[in-house]
Amino acid sequence: MEEHLTFIGSVTAQLVRAVPVTLLILAVSGVCATVLATGLTAMSVARSPLPRLIQRTWTFLFRGTPLILQIFMIYYGFAMVPWIRHGILWAAFRDPVFCTCLAMTCCCSAYIAEIFRGALAAVPRGEIEAGRACGMTGFMLLRRVIAPSLIRIALPSYSNEIIMMTKSTSLASTITVLDITGVAQQVIAHSYRTLDVFCAAAALYLLINATLSTLLTALERRLDVDRAPTPLAPIPPTLEPLS
């Protein structure tokens, strides 16, 4: 029993050292995917058909194929292309962490763009028209009217996507990245104690996701005007009754 606890303790210590790798992949691909998704969303409502076509094709390709296949294609497939293998790009494509981040950015941006596109369609027309009526155009309309509504509507699905992404980072272990799952597999390879090690790894993913979902829920609460902690200012009673 004591030996067992000592083993789990030392395994957890090893796995914790791999947490930064998992978080790095999540942070880089999370930020890049969100930025890219914003661009894709803008393209989806463009007037000219070309950007709309690009957005639809992007979503079709990256949402329609498994992420692990995209990772393998970028990591092993691109290494077979002579101008990548012998070109300046090889410095980046040689690195498995870069390949994972690239694949996850492409794949997850397709999903997030769809979330944003749906949220954009759900922004009340009246709010936009009211903004226009007040003389807002272009960027100001986007910043003051569309974006606040859009973020509020998109946030629950977006949080879901971020949590899915956290779990998807474990696919990096299939291309030699020593993230939490990668280290877990290494430890199992040396100790053959599958259950203990995977349980410890699962606990770490739970911890990361619990933290993320707490943060995102707090953000959701903060942005939720219907349940805002400070009530709306009461109508001043100084209004003169109409006579």
Next chain:
Amino acid sequence: MSKTLRGAVLGLAVLLSLGGARAADLPPRTVVIGTEGAFPPWNITRPDGTLIGFEPDLLQILCQRANLRCQLVAQDWDGMIGALQAHKIDVIADALQITPARKAVLAFSLPYAVTTGVFVTQKDSPLARMANRDLVLDLDANPTPEHQTQALAALREELRGKTLGVAISSTYDGFLDKYLADVITVKSYRTMGERDLDLLSGRIDLTLDDTTYLRPLLAAPDAQDLVLVGPELIGGELGAGEGFGLRKDDTALAERLNAAIRSAVEDGTVRRLSLKWFKADATPTLDAHPGAAAGSPQP
């Protein structure tokens, strides 16, 4: 004297035939055997899903002799020991080297082959000129010969700072930990095929794997840029030949397989099959020290 010898041989033959007869009288038992189906020429999956190779051929004979109804299933190597312990399979047949580290968690049958570990790198790599190509390092040699100590020291210097790729839970983990882990970076791959792709693309500098796997690979048209380098390794942490992996409590199955392996080694079946699949004789020397006796199985 010669009479005594003849008597002994006759006695042995009688004993063996008795052993054979006993195996046939044993109640038939169904055994699920896990193999990778991706480690040519030991085990290969054909496009139609059937398994061929040295091990499927050998097992067909062994199972018959041990009166076992064997069912061969293909699965990835990285979950195989777990599958054995979870009773999903009863035997691992995947060119499994009998290493001290694995003996801690598995029981092994007698070895049915003995092979060396070799290094492979790219032809344009500086490592292509590694020393001691003709040397077979026997890590069990005791005392260690002077030239062997020097060769190991030279190997460490040549590989300093390099990245070496192996399949995860490989035979070579123990050897690398003991002799090289502090000077090289080791990358683990889920399958040999993925490791080979990274060797070809140059993400890793070299690999260490079984000669029976790497030599045929080097003959493949896609692997023209690869070359065998450095000494061949045998014994010690690399193990005492390839044996079947079994659960420690399944001694009945171990005894039945061992009797069958012994008969297949003694009547030349193993030699015939290894010449067919490896183009070399990898027959182990049973009872004697397998690692020390085998040397290089290549011609």
